[in-house]
Amino acid sequence: MVKIEEAIQQKQFKDPFNKAVVNLLYTNSYLVTSQNALFKPYGISPEQYNVLRILRGQNGVPTTVSSIQDRMLNKMSNASRLVEKLKVKGLVKRSECPNDRRQVDVLITEEGLKVLAELQVKVEQGNRNFVNLTIEEVILLNDLLDKLRG
Amino acid sequence: MVKIEEAIQQKQFKDPFNKAVVNLLYTNSYLVTSQNALFKPYGISPEQYNVLRILRGQNGVPTTVSSIQDRMLNKMSNASRLVEKLKVKGLVKRSECPNDRRQVDVLITEEGLKVLAELQVKVEQGNRNFVNLTIEEVILLNDLLDKLRG
DNA sequence: ATACATTATATGTCTATACATTCAATAGAG
DNA sequence: CTCTATTGAATGTATAGACATATAATGTAT
Numbered sequence: 001m002v003k004i005e006e007a008i009q010q011k012q013f014k015d016p017f018n019k020a021v022v023n024l025l026y027t028n029s030y031l032v033t034s035q036n037a038l039f040k041p042y043g044i045s046p047e048q049y050n051v052l053r054i055l056r057g058q059n060g061v062p063t064t065v066s067s068i069q070d071r072m073l074n075k076m077s078n079a080s081r082l083v084e085k086l087k088v089k090g091l092v093k094r095s096e097c098p099n100d101r102r103q104v105d106v107l108i109t110e111e112g113l114k115v116l117a118e119l120q121v122k123v124e125q126g127n128r129n130f131v132n133l134t135i136e137e138v139i140l141l142n143d144l145l146d147k148l149r150g
Numbered sequence: 151m152v153k154i155e156e157a158i159q160q161k162q163f164k165d166p167f168n169k170a171v172v173n174l175l176y177t178n179s180y181l182v183t184s185q186n187a188l189f190k191p192y193g194i195s196p197e198q199y200n201v202l203r204i205l206r207g208q209n210g211v212p213t214t215v216s217s218i219q220d221r222m223l224n225k226m227s228n229a230s231r232l233v234e235k236l237k238v239k240g241l242v243k244r245s246e247c248p249n250d251r252r253q254v255d256v257l258i259t260e261e262g263l264k265v266l267a268e269l270q271v272k273v274e275q276g277n278r279n280f281v282n283l284t285i286e287e288v289i290l291l292n293d294l295l296d297k298l299r300g
Numbered sequence: 301a302t303a304c305a306t307t308a309t310a311t312g313t314c315t316a317t318a319c320a321t322t323c324a325a326t327a328g329a330g
Numbered sequence: 331c332t333c334t335a336t337t338g339a340a341t342g343t344a345t346a347g348a349c350a351t352a353t354a355a356t357g358t359a360t
Contacts, residue, residue, distance in 0.1 A: 003296045015274075124164045138166045141298070144290065146153045149180050
């Protein structure tokens with residue numbers, strides 16, 4: 001086990017709270033790097049994958065761009081541009097919302113569902129491997145993270 | 151406490167391991183967004199702050215770009231360009247390394263030390279506030295994260 | 301000493317985050 | 331209905347992450 005102090009060669013931290021922030025940023029980087037290797041062969045980024053998952057969760061009901069935004073892991077990201085990228089790849093369809101012409105209905109395509117299903121198997125297996133904890137530890141970790149954001 | 155399921159409106163996860171990965175990515179976004187608000191008034195990004203901290207840790211001994219890279223929170227980042235940004239702001243100095251002219255010695259300036267000291271007070275206080283855990287919980291979290299990366 | 305491999309850094313390009321601004325459509329007040 | 335405010339989406343711009351490639355300096359084999 002490589003402690004955060006060794007990993008980034010920092011001898012000490014102000015307090016365990018500041019250490020935890022650095023540890024979370026560093027662990028995030030570890031996870032993102034690990035996940036990127038999985039996504040690379042598919043030409044889809046983790047963020048685009050996440051948008052596809054959100055759309056599939058709708059079970060065929062179209063979703064607006066702002067609704068996607070609300071459900072993204074990174075609220076500060078840009079759903080509009082991610083949807084555009086996915087549209088170019090033929091994985092989603094975009095159409096003007098009839099009730100409110102400001103809004104845009106986004107729907108995952110058959111091709112999008114196919115790509116998502118294939119990717120999901122790899123990602124879910126990968127994620128299990130990246131997290132080197134017991135089931136008890138990982139449940140505890142989830143509780144701590146939920147509380148942390150308090 | 152807002153559980154991750156509510157936060158991103160996802161009803162369930164494949165297993166606690168996959169939930170933990172999503173929870174970590176989401177919590178990272180929460181922390182980065184919180185920190186950005188602190189950094190904004192100083193015109194320095196969290197990544198640039200981190201490079202300044204690494205340089206100060208050298209206590210006046212110059213550091214090469216690759217050594218900075220190794221100690222960054224995000225190993226895939228680009229130390230060369232971050233150093234260039236800091237140089238433009240007058241916070242670091244760059245000079246050719248005499249022993250090996252491929253290398254570049256990087257040194258934090260007086261101005262860099264001053265800005266860093268000022269920022270650090272805010273960041274350390276902020277980090278304590280962002281992490282809504284008891285001291286026992288935060289120590290446990292650090293242990294879990296170190297083990298997770300296994 | 302020359303040729304070739306390796307190393308340190310810089311640069312190019314694409315994607316995404318962060319955040320401000322624009323623009324069209326709609327809602328609401330009078 | 332008209333004027334104004336608000337909303338939803340798109341766009342502009344800067345910074346950074348991801349990764350390939352370029353360039354120069356150094357090391358090494360012959």
